[in-house]
Amino acid sequence: MLIGEVVGKTGTKTFRFRAYKDVNKLDFVTVKNKDNQWVLAQIDNIEGHPDGRNIAQCIILGYREKGALLTPKTPVKPSTLVYTADKEVINKTLNLSSGGLYIGKLDANKDVSVYLDPEELISKHVGVLAATGSGKSYTVAVILEELLEQDIPVVVIDPHGEYSTLKLKNDNLKEISLMAKYGIEPKSYNVSEYSPDPRINPGAKQLTFSDKNLSAHELAQLFPAKATSSQIGLLYTATREAKSRGNYTLDDVITYVSNSENSSKWNVVNMLEIIKDMKLFSKNPTKLQDIVKSGRASLINLRGINPEIQSIVAFKIMTDIFEQRKVGRIPPLFLIVEEAHNFCPEKEVRTSSKIIRSIASEGRKFGLGLCIISQRPARVDKNVLSQCNTQIIMKITNPNDLKAVSYAEGITSGLENEIKNLNPGTALILGREMPLFVDIRTRRTKHGGVTVSVTDQPKITEGIMSFAGISKQEIEIRLGKVKKIYYPCFRVSKSENHYLIDGMKGKILYRDGNRTRESSMDLTDDNLTVLSYLTKKMTKDELVQKSSMNYTNLISSLSTLISSGFAEEASENGTVTYSKTKKADLRTFDIEPVLVQIDGEVLKPALTKEQVYAKAKVLFNNFKDIELVYYPYIIGKDFMIDGISGIKQG
Structure with missing residues (x-):
């Protein structure tokens, strides 16, 4: 379709044309050269004109001849007619194959499908770089679907458990309605999950080495x-x-x-x-041959695992994969590392740093492809990032991160500006003969990496204060039907610290790493009263005066506290004093409760607030506030899961 006419000065790299019709930035257009060949160009900028017609600035991409992409050696002549580029010219000039990994449509021409060559992905490595909320996990899931369509084994280092929904068909009605334009249908894939601690990640298999x-x-x-x-x-x-x-x-x-x-x-x-x-x-480690299998995605689910352990697990699984691949004991595969800035950071060395560098520099020789994913490319080891010759870049606004991706081949100042303004779901793909803006297709599988939105949350009509954690729906995806209960507790605030008292048994609950534990301190009120005064060294007489207890009860309490290891006796210059030990320090519970909508059974506390107040007064002397809160648990047929950590308890 005729859309304009070349005007003004022209060159072999750029030209301008007056548009007869509405045109958009990044649209593909064609003109004929002196040899009557169609030359492909792309609109780089549009300016308004006093006569009401826009002037479009174009970058000449070239034309295909004998398989090679050539650029004109003479300028486009003024008054040359400009046409909308059709699908055939775009496909031929950009060398877009019709096979491989189908990831979406050209953003500027939705008739043109875009495929990635799986051989190139493995031999060149990939970097998927984008700000949070730009659609990077969604894009990676699309690539995963396509790799599995080709029966290519995939291993994913997944710190947040985002990709487990690859085993579920997409049931989002809005997304299903969009599938027709991409020519796809809902589908599920062969996925296996492994975790170093299946109690935290129920449904995952135990991963050991x-x-x-x-x-x-x-x-x-x-x-x-x-x-x-x-x-x-x-x-x-x-x-x-x-x-x-x-x-x-x-x-x-x-x-x-x-x-x-x-x-x-x-x-x-x-x-x-x-x-x-x-x-x-x-002694019975997980077999690597079970993890690396054709047509299967094996997810190393590290959700809820200590970061140091995450790095060690990543190091060991990647080392084993690399060594086994070198000698051909496992098939060629694609390795995906989510949150790469945590596993191979730029300014520090982690346990996993060196092996990722080795795979980035040598993996391609052994059929081991690497995909690095990060929302903070500035924090990723530059030696690793520079080895990723295919870059899939989505919206990035942070100046340091923009600078980190600007080294990539094909990035111009104009493209840098475009990256800042990309819509969610649109990606700039570099590493081909020329950059491509691609509208990423809809997933066949259910999406699991949703960013929580304040405005999209349901309005809470009836709520309680509880601790956020794993959702009931997430557990049901893995383990089937379950129910949720809210267990009553009392949160005591003192200075900057917070403590949790079991609302049924009156025990002190505390956090130990990612677990909640019950304090072993089982003392009478007299014992607790004496202990509350032992924050500094005190004599028996001082304790009698402070506590108003009779001497016999005081001696009995001191004896109990010393034998239990909660207090110690010392003699200095003939004076006997008593003080509490580290064992007697009450451990905090500093997770903040949030207002949640009730989606389970709320249990009533056995203790009244007055009883808890009396206990807190003995335990803490001075405190600011006591608040009723609820601890979430998820109950199955023969198990219970801690609703905060996701740890399976039975």
Whole structure:
């Protein structure tokens, strides 16, 4: 369709035309060169004109001849007619194949489908970079669907458990209505989930590794702190001695180190014991051949796992994959690393940093493709990012992150400006002969990575104060029908700290890592009264005066507290004093409750607020406030799940 006429000065790279019809920035247009060949161009900018017709600035992309993309050697002549580019010209010039991984449509021409070459993805590596809420996880899920369509094995390092819904058909009516224009239908895929702690991630299989013949280098990488040269030397000696006697385990290494005369041995033993206590190693480890299988996505679900453990798990699974792939024991595969800035950061070294660098630089030689995903590209190791020759960039506004992606081949100042203004679901793809703006297609599977929106939340007509955590719906996706209960507790605020009292039993609850535990302090009111005064050293006479207790009861309470390890006696210059021990320190519960809509059974507290007030007065002396709150639990047929942490309890 005729849309305009070339005007003004022209060149071999750009021209301007007066538009007869409405045109949009990034639209594809064509003109004929002196040899009567169609030359493809793209509108880069549009200016208004006093006569009411717009002037469009175009960048010349070129024309295809004998398979090569060529650019004109002579300028486009003024008065040359400008036409809308049709599908065939766009496909031919941009060399858009009709096979591979179908990810969407050209943003400027929805008739043109865009495919990625799976061989190129594996050989060139991929970076998916975007601000939160731009659709990066959605885009990665689309790529995952297409890889599984091609029966390519995929392993995903998934810190937030976002991709488990790949095993569920898309049931979103709005998205289903859009599928026809992309020529797709709802579908589910073969997905396996693994977690180092299935109690936190119910439905996932236990992930463990073999502790047989771990090298000194691997053990040093697993240390929670950077190993010194003497510690590494001791590890090399111990593993060499162990290896000389055949296969060895982590316990064997610990024994060899313990028997060493090296002065560093106890630090090394402590580090090795910490590794052992992580429960990541087993005599019956997860088989890598079960994880890497054609047509299957294996998700390493690290949701709720301590960040240090996440890094160790990522290091070990990627190391095993890389080594097994080198010798051909597992098929070629695609490895996806979500939140890459946490696993290979730019300004610090994590346990997983080195192996990701190795895969980025050498993986392509062994058929191991890498996909790095991050909302903070400025924080990703530049050595890793520079190896990702295919870049899928969505909306980014942070100046540092924009600078981090600006090095990519094909990025111009004009494209940088476009990146700031991209709509959610639109991606700039670099690494081909020329940049492409793509409207990412609808997912065949259910989307799991939804950003919580304040305005989209249902209005709460009846609510209670509870602790946010895993949703009932999320558990039902994994384990079937469950019910939710809200267990009553009382939150006591003192200064800047908060404490939680069980509303049924009166026990103190506290946080220990990502778990909630019950305090072992089971004392009478007299015992607690005495303990409350032992924040500093006091004599018996001072305690009698402060507590107003009779002497006999005081002595009895002190005896109980000392035998239980909650108090200690000391003598200084003939004066006997008493003070509490660290064991007696009440541990806090500093998770903030939020107002939630009731979607389960609310239990009534057995204790009244007055009873809790009296107990709190004894425990804390001075406190600011007591508030009734509810602890969420999710109940199944033969199990119970902590509603905050997601840990399975039975």
